[in-house]
Amino acid sequence: MELSKINTIGYYFRKSNCEWTVEHEADSLPFDFIFESFDLEALTMAGFISGGEGEENSPHSIEYTQEQVDAAKAKIV
Numbered sequence: 001m002e003l004s005k006i007n008t009i010g011y012y013f014r015k016s017n018c019e020w021t022v023e024h025e026a027d028s029l030p031f032d033f034i035f036e037s038f039d040l041e042a043l044t045m046a047g048f049i050s051g052g053e054g055e056e057n058s059p060h061s062i063e064y065t066q067e068q069v070d071a072a073k074a075k076i077v
Contacts, residue, residue, distance in 0.1 A: 001013045001014070001015040001020070001073065001076070002014060002015070003040065003069050003073070004019065004040075005038050005040065006038050006043070006045050006064060006069075007035050007038060007045065008024075008029060008033065008035045008045075009021060009023060009024070010022050010023040010024050010072070011024075011069065011072040011073075013072075013073060013076065020076045022072040022073070022075050022076060029062070030049055030060065030062075032049055032050035033047055033048070033049060033050075033060065033062075034047045034048045034049075034050055034057065035047045036048065042063070043063060043064040043065070043066070043069065044061050044062065044063050044064070045061065045062045045064070046059075046060075046061045047059075047060055047061070048060055
């Protein structure tokens, strides 16, 4: 079973034609985070923090460790 992506919902693991999702812990993502992309090689989710009215969105990235990915995989029964 291999990690296929991480997005604002959680971690996605795939094996053959099956896919499992492990949701993120509550409050693990910044408020108003807008997902843009995920780099599987660097384990980095990129996006923006939504700006207030009349303000620009701020670029923001979240880096994950292999330990976090392994812990999410261990939750799959």
